[in-house]
Amino acid sequence: MTAVAVSLQDIQDQEICLIVASAGKIREENINLIKMLHSRDNYVLVISLNQPYDTLKRAYEKNGVSMDKVYIIDTVTKYAMGHDHEPVNNCRFVNNPGNLTDIGIAVTVALSSLKGKKVSLLFDSVNAMLIYISSQNITRFIHFVTTKLRLMNFSGIFLAVEKGLDPDVFSHLISFVDRVIDVEEEA
Amino acid sequence: MLRNLLKEQPEFLTPYLLPLLVGMAMFAFTGAVEIVMLIYFPGLRIQDVLLIIILLAGIGAGVIAFFSLRSLLRTEVRLDAILNGSPALQFVIDTDHRVLYWNHAMEIQTGIRAADVVGTTDSWKAVYPEKRPLLADLLLDGDIEKLPEWYKGNISRSHILEGAYETVEYFPAMGKDGSWMYFTAVPVKGRTGKVIGAVETLIDITDRVKADIALHESKDRFLVFIKEAAMRLKTPIEVVEENLALVMKDIEGNETGQDEILLQVTLQIRNLEQIRKNLIELNATITEQAGALSEGSRRLLME
Numbered sequence: 001m002t003a004v005a006v007s008l009q010d011i012q013d014q015e016i017c018l019i020v021a022s023a024g025k026i027r028e029e030n031i032n033l034i035k036m037l038h039s040r041d042n043y044v045l046v047i048s049l050n051q052p053y054d055t056l057k058r059a060y061e062k063n064g065v066s067m068d069k070v071y072i073i074d075t076v077t078k079y080a081m082g083h084d085h086e087p088v089n090n091c092r093f094v095n096n097p098g099n100l101t102d103i104g105i106a107v108t109v110a111l112s113s114l115k116g117k118k119v120s121l122l123f124d125s126v127n128a129m130l131i132y133i134s135s136q137n138i139t140r141f142i143h144f145v146t147t148k149l150r151l152m153n154f155s156g157i158f159l160a161v162e163k164g165l166d167p168d169v170f171s172h173l174i175s176f177v178d179r180v181i182d183v184e185e186e187a
Numbered sequence: 188m189l190r191n192l193l194k195e196q197p198e199f200l201t202p203y204l205l206p207l208l209v210g211m212a213m214f215a216f217t218g219a220v221e222i223v224m225l226i227y228f229p230g231l232r233i234q235d236v237l238l239i240i241i242l243l244a245g246i247g248a249g250v251i252a253f254f255s256l257r258s259l260l261r262t263e264v265r266l267d268a269i270l271n272g273s274p275a276l277q278f279v280i281d282t283d284h285r286v287l288y289w290n291h292a293m294e295i296q297t298g299i300r301a302a303d304v305v306g307t308t309d310s311w312k313a314v315y316p317e318k319r320p321l322l323a324d325l326l327l328d329g330d331i332e333k334l335p336e337w338y339k340g341n342i343s344r345s346h347i348l349e350g351a352y353e354t355v356e357y358f359p360a361m362g363k364d365g366s367w368m369y370f371t372a373v374p375v376k377g378r379t380g381k382v383i384g385a386v387e388t389l390i391d392i393t394d395r396v397k398a399d400i401a402l403h404e405s406k407d408r409f410l411v412f413i414k415e416a417a418m419r420l421k422t423p424i425e426v427v428e429e430n431l432a433l434v435m436k437d438i439e440g441n442e443t444g445q446d447e448i449l450l451q452v453t454l455q456i457r458n459l460e461q462i463r464k465n466l467i468e469l470n471a472t473i474t475e476q477a478g479a480l481s482e483g484s485r486r487l488l489m490e
Binding site: 023024026027050052054055058062076077079080081098127128130131132134135161164165166168169 | 451
């Protein structure tokens, strides 16, 4: 499915989607998607492998996104700063974006704490994760996360830049999701 | 001339015609000797003449037999030397599918001694666990249409020898890790064109096939490697480029605090460090495959 931007109708409850966008559109799509999910009264769990919490918070607030229904697993702040960030209620800082065990635990804890709510997971992004982890391990990790989401009846959105992925890896990712939405670059 | 004449005769006549001609020649020779002896030695008794004739005929027959036997033995020895000296596995069967020859290479490869198999129809034991016709058996019987059935379609006509066929088969139970065998067989025809047997040659091509498989696997591995390299180098560099472009935008917008800009730039530096580590990790895989490297090359790739 190809669209200029993801619309509300594209995302269904309890569905897992892979959204393919150009590298320049990923951040824009991140904000657009959170707004859409909030309009459905969804709580959004963001796994950020590219933007630090402070940058995301500023971008969300600037675009009118309420932080009340956002929980962020920030894998890069501690990694870049080399020391702990001051504690934040709606964020869990993971030491290293390459530490899949810690990220996995953070996801499990966060999802368990949100049980009973309408939750959507937003994974930003598969391409950024390739800086730290092999494609084989990324595929395994995404399989782990999608399985968890399905067991808990949560929806999930994975952001990726198709151009940056091997077609074999891409087809693996497609097999884990219900729908692929290709966001075209606007002319 | 006689030989040429004999060659022109139908084959079924040869075994009967030859003794008849020899008998007639001996009869003529006996008569001639008897006449000569009676003319030149009229005093000799007829018994003495007959004795001399028998003696001469015996000596003649002995000489002929000696040279014929020697020629036959030489041919036999030469044939044995050719078959047994061949590094290819070879055996020959007659029209009753009985083994005539079983060369030394066959003995070594199959563990079946020539003495145990010659004269039997057990040539299948060389490669199969159960009795079935071999390529030579099928060609001997002219069962060309059955070849695809027995060889699962993997059979072709030889480009070199007319009437010969060839195939390649894998035998998991043969050798240490199984063996790939190339088979070729051809019917052997007599002077008149009648099939009098078949010869089958087997060549162990396991090393060559393994080398081909290794080459294909190596190409596949290399493709997987360069795709992974593209994903772990090109894609991350694009991510960093895009992130730096966003940082520039934030700086230009003048809405972002210095601490946050610093954090974002630091993150991109860490990302670039990680990309360098990825490159070294990927290089390590290459250097493992490449074998010995000069110290300079090793440092360039690994540090």
